[in-house]
Amino acid sequence: MTFLITAGPTREAIDPVRYISNRSSGKMGYAIAKAALDAGHKVTLISGPVNLAPPRNTKFISVLTSDEMFDAVHRHADTSDICVLCAAVADYKPAQVSPVKIKKCADGISLELIPTRDILQSLGERGDRKFLLVGFAAETDHLEANATEKLRRKNCDIIVANDVRVGMETDQNELVILFRDGEMKRISRAPKQFLACELVKIFLKFATKRFDKKDVMITERT
Numbered sequence: 240m241t242f243l244i245t246a247g248p249t250r251e252a253i254d255p256v257r258y259i260s261n262r263s264s265g266k267m268g269y270a271i272a273k274a275a276l277d278a279g280h281k282v283t284l285i286s287g288p289v290n291l292a293p294p295r296n297t298k299f300i301s302v303l304t305s306d307e308m309f310d311a312v313h314r315h316a317d318t319s320d321i322c323v324l325c326a327a328v329a330d331y332k333p334a335q336v337s338p339v340k341i342k343k344c345a346d347g348i349s350l351e352l353i354p355t356r357d358i359l360q361s362l363g364e365r366g367d368r369k370f371l372l373v374g375f376a377a378e379t380d381h382l383e384a385n386a387t388e389k390l391r392r393k394n395c396d397i398i399v400a401n402d403v404r405v406g407m408e409t410d411q412n413e414l415v416i417l418f419r420d421g422e423m424k425r426i427s428r429a430p431k432q433f434l435a436c437e438l439v440k441i442f443l444k445f446a447t448k449r450f451d452k453k454d455v456m457i458t459e460r461t
C-alpha cells in the first residue's frame with residue numbers, strides 16, 4: 240500500500256526573520272514512516288522543518304508553511320491508500336507578512352492572526368475519497384472527549400490521541416486510538432518506534448476492512 244504521512248510543525252512568517260511555530264519534533268510521523276517502509280509499503284513523507292533525517296526510500300517533500308503542506312497533501316492524497324496527518328500545523332498565521340523586518344517599538348505591537356486552512360478537515364469533507372484518513376489529536380485535557388469531537392468534526396476514520404505533556408519532544412508516548420464506529424484502543428507508554436509499528440498494523444487492518452466492504456481495490460506493493 241501507499242502511505243502519505245505529514246510530520247513536524249509548520250512555520251508562518253511574520254516578517255523576513257520571524258515566524259509563528261510550535262514545539263513539534265516530528266518524531267512520531269517519522270517513526271510511522273519508518274515502520275511503514277520496514278513493513279514493505281511505499282511512503283510519501285511531507286514534513287515541516289525538523290532535525291531528523293528522512294528514512295531511506297521515502298518520497299520526501301519538505302515544506303515550511305501550512306499552505307505549502309496543504310498543497311503537497313492535496314497533490315498526493317489521491318494516489319495514496321492511507322493518509323496519516325501527524326503534523327502539528329499552525330492554527331493561525333499573520334494576516335499580513337511584512338516584506339521588511341518589523342522594527343522594535345516601545346509601545347508594543349499587535350499582530351492580526353487569521354486561521355490557516357485545516358488540511359485534515361479538507362480531506363475529510365471529500366465524499367469521494369478512496370483512502371483511509373487518520374488524524375492525530377494533541378490534547379492537554381479531556382483527551383477522549385476532545386479527540387472524539389475532532390474525529391466527528393473532521394470526518395476521519397481514525398483519530399490517534401495523545402497527551403502533549405507525555406509525548407511532546409520526547410522519544411516515548413502513550414496513545415488512545417478512536418475509530419469512527421466508536422471502538423477504542425489504548426497503548427500504554429512505550430517508545431515511539433514501537434508505537435509506530437503498532438499503529439501501522441492497526442491502519443492496515445482497518446483500511447483492508449473498510450475498503451473491502453466498499454469493494455474498492457487497494458494497491459498492493461509488487
Ligand code: CTP
Nearest residue numbers: 324325326328355356357358359374375376377
Ligand atoms: N490539522 C490539519 N490542519 C490544520 C490543523 C490541524 O491538518 N490547520 C490536523 C493535524 O495534523 C491533526 C489534527 O488536525 O491530525 C488535529 O490537530 P490538533 O492541533 O490536535 O487540533 P486542532 O484542529 O488544531 O484543534 P485544537 O488546536 O483546538 O485542539
